Amino acid sequence: MSERPNEAFREEAYELLAELETSLLELEDNPRNMDVIGRVFRAMHTIKGSGAMFGFDEISSFTHEIETVFDLVRNGDIAVTKEMVDLCLLARDQIKTMLDAADGGPQVDRAQTADLVTAFRAFLPQIPEAAARPTPEGVVSGATEQADTRTWRIRFRPAPDIFANGTNPLSLLRELCELGEGRVVAQTDHIPPIEDLNPEACYLYWDVILSTSADRNAIADVFIFVEDDSEVKITAIDEDGCLDDGDSRKLLGEILVERGEIQAADLERVLATRKRLGEMLVEDGLVKPGAIASALAEQQVLDKQRQTRPPADAASSLRVPAERLDKLVDLVGELVTVQSRLSQTAAGREDTILTAVAEEVERLVEELRDLTLNIRMLPIGTTFSKFKRLVRDLSHELGKEIELETSGADTELDKTVIERLNDPLVHIIRNSIDHGIEMPDLRQVAGKRRQGTIHLSAIHSGDSVVIEIRDDGKGLDRDAIRAKAIDKGLLDEQDEPSDNELFQLIFGAGFSTAQNVTNVSGRGVGMDVVRRAIEALRGSIDIRSEKGKGTTIRVRIPLTLAIIESLLVAIGKERFVLPLSLVEECIELTAQDVAAAHGRNLVRVRDQLVPYLPLRRWFAMDAARPDIEQVVITTLEGRRVGFVVDQVIGEHQTVIKSLGRMYRDVQGISGATILGDGSVALILDVPQLVHGAELEERLATGQK
Template sequence: MNLDFIDMLDGYKAENDELLQKMEDALMQIQEEGMNDENINAVFRAAHTIKGSSGMFGIDYIVEFTHIAENLLDKIRNHKIPMSGEIIELLLACKDQMQILINFVMSDPEGHPDEDIKSDSKRLINELQAHLDGNDNLHVEETVEIVELIEINEYQIKIDFASDTFSHGFDTYTFINFLHELGEIKNIQTDTESIPIFTDINPSNCYMSYIIDVHSSKDSQELEAAFDFVKEGSTVSVIDLSESKQKPEPVKTIEKKREIQIEGSKAKNTPQAVKQTNFIRIEASKVDSLINLIGEMVISNASVMQHAANLRDSELIESVSTVTRMLEEVRENAMQIRMVPIGETFNKFKRIVHDTANKVGKKVDLIINGGDTELDKTVIEKIADPLVHLIRNSIDHGIETPDVREAFGKSITGVLHLNAYHDAGSIAIEIIDDGKGLDAEVLLRKGIEKGLIDEQSEPTQKEIFDLILQAGFSTAEKVSDISGRGVGMDVVKRNISDLHGGIEIESEKSKGTKVTIRLPLTLAIIDGFLTKVGNTHIIIPLDMLVECIELNKKTIAQMHNNSYINLRGRVLPLLNISTYFKIPHSDTARSNVIVIQYAGQRMGIIVDELLGELQTVIKPMGQLFNELKYFSGSTILGSGEVALIMDIQVMLQMMESKQKKELVA
């Protein structure tokens, strides 16, 4: 097997995965909003491009399957077959089958699909062909003969393909062949001037240029759109030759006017502006490597800054400060490369909501807010599966069936909200449903039965709701393939904890449930605030720091040996790091309180010294320190010493538990 061919297949899969996701997004939008030209054309273009790129690689079984789907889509977009709910479901199934076929290509490039895959393809092809041969949903209200005047224009298209056209999975014939559907090709001339001598030819480059004469009833913009996929780097011009000639006699055609019933359709043909953005596709590992290198540069730069300060060389300190500012800009720009809008992940859940709701006989609308909120790609990849489980849980356990909702005076369609927003240096993701909510009494009873709660204790509502995050805990009366096996929610909690995040559950019986996940924006580099307790350096995430105050003698006297202070009329609980972690206190240092905030909660942390802001490269603690749960990582200072990065969420939870025990006592 040619290694270059394998490398090209990687690009083929990446490109087609993206096209298939666009196809699914467009189909889901049609399902929600009804037919419009923009979305059905997006579906058609995706199928057309996949067929073309598969043909270039000689993957005949994908070409054959996609060709039939493309034919149906062409009929739909030309309003010859009406879109319906049944067809949407069929096209979604075809999209899934295309993904299976593409995945098979990657696993066995020279092989052929097994009988199960072939059988599924054949079944779907038969269903597609049935819609092409005859459409039962077509309802003719009236048949009227009308005369339409079609104006045929003459165009000359000049196209110089970019040299990297082939590497993007395109072949020039596909685009020229597509012009046959837009008009009649009268003449094609090949421009050979850009083709180098034989010894200089790179077989992976495209050197093709064409001049094509076309007669068509379409306007020049529609003809130019046929080359949308290769516009970047290519040169396309469409000249209307008819403007300089006498207009030909219009051609008379007779058609039948039809009024078509489309199931659930809400026509939306308002044109939308398309944002033109240039992208470059690179491997994620290269970005990760860049971030790691910048992290090492940050550590090395801190060491240089330390030496410059020790030498007290003002010119050197100024030069190092300039480099530091530039390094901060490089770091911020590099981090932005890895930050992606979470909406791209949220949009994929539309299909999951659609399929899950259909499977359990429910109607559910998904509403997405904050899709433009950016998060580290690494974090998004690791949170996708937990979110899928939470969404399925909301539909299966939370939202009621239409008849039950109607009996309770609710809309028969349940609503699932997926929200994202930034909050104190973290990102909050909310999954909110308007279903039956959690029954605290049932949960408490189950918790006592399983020995998770002492029968004599008086747990808070939060503690009762948190029971569903325990391993093996389930209130489902029957097991389904969606949920109810007592596994999953504990895995969700563990995955979120591994990302140094947290999960909160709020619910009201008969009203609904809200699950909030809080995650760090990135796992690589953060802005921190360096402090010192005794000889131990501790870093506080800067985004969670509210203010710093001195703990003077007057304030200490007002505390009366309690672990809180009155901060401008508000009670602020305190945690003395030296006392709690048994770190020897520095007698010469003055105590300071760092006020931090996370998820609406505030607390004060008592430290000895405040050393200022610091770019912090997050290093994992290692397996030896896995039980050290109060710290999310470590970093290396310019002096070579190690500083611990405090996990604010865990510290707040610990403080809350400590306060509860004090109240009970």
């Protein structure tokens, strides 16, 4: 069997398992929601059918046990219980383990599989024997469900090499007809003469007229693993009022014209001869006999099924491997660099034609850049949904009652950012559950609800996204953090840091105020990982907390890691880049300003003192200082910090290039970019520069 369909099955199965987990958690809160029950059943049914088709028999047989139970739930024979949801979540994890094992992961615990099967079968004797008889899949019973039946025309033209990929098109047709009442007509007009026939190729294609209560998505799911290489057209044919009137019988010619098999003018010409339409069209060579048979089958179904339903919009999408998108973004980045060079060259010459071409290329490249980056954007809700399971399981493990609320799930981020954001958010939420939310009895004593709440939100802010994790727990213990900081030598007894400065200490390596080490926390590694991960994304993190009322952690990260808006600055002949999302303003720094600070790196900005870092000294550059320098004021973790440069050149569209292995550990540099003239500018790592300067100052003052 080819690797390609196996990979397609695994990819789709992982998506279905993610959707299944979300649906099960929603079902736990609303066990009578038939739409959610239907989503669970459909996910199980698709995994089972596709697993059998591609040789994943263990997954198929195991999923069949769960599907059987939910078929009874769907028919109203048994009710959803918390025990059932718990078992389904465990079963979902077991299916994922089976998928991982097929891809070289750890082996499946078959004893656990058998225990789960036994547990699911225990639900079956709870109903009368007559009700336990399985209903044929896809057959709709009852007057209400029958009233929801629609008729569809499906053309399935498989790729010629479908057999070589290990797929039997007849299995797909059988599964399609299981959704309802179907008529299948095979089309043979593409079969070549026998001397040209390849016995391993598929020349047939099929027209299916299907009456079913299933929607377009359910029909499309039958072809989910072959849709990229095959032609699949799904058209609702009992719509637009065509079946409102019992006498409005669709004629054969109307059907053929509607399906594009014949032009209306040719139809009118043939009808003028007054022979039987089908025979005349075949005699004139305008239509193949198979097309007539297919159209007659559709006509018979429409005669029987005369109900009008609103049209379903066709969803057109194309699945593209992530590696191709990454390559496309890389190429667009190169194109942006070349365009910048073209614009700079045109600006240096008095050539109106070249300038016009450069401006047109710049416009097209900007559109291409925006479009390409938007293709990689995904809603952050795909990550949010994973945390509901985390909160549910961990709160039960700790004996707490916690509800997760989310907002802004449709906020979009670059897929790479979302992937790298998952682990730090998990750490933060685990700490909120373990350290933040109190036990139910303690919450009652404090006058709170027994059930705690963690609110997870996301919102766009300029070229960044702000993610907020807020809980209504006990808040951070300022005194405990201060005592721990003094014990570790991070503070002196006489120091009185602000709340924000003090709370930032919890992101230090090995810093923890937990009295006991548990499976959840207390080892002092989680929050250190969080800060390093956020800074690696060129983001920032801020903490606000009020004792007894809760804690809010706010994470700001850029929308994308590929191309960013930045501020280009110069020190001597060297060029540097700062992320524009962190820049607040730029001011001048004169010799008088330096003298007024009495040796301290401070500058007064509207009656407020702002510390600054002279980048010339930091990078040990020997070029002469200009009379008037520039200070770029940035905002980081709620604080304002300045960076002194010789000149602010202006905004710049930066294509990020990673540094080689030799330069990965250079402090204060996160990457590089190529400017329009071909020179290289280094991208400054603002958080790392600030932390490095703070460490240098502590060492200079004798602090540990």
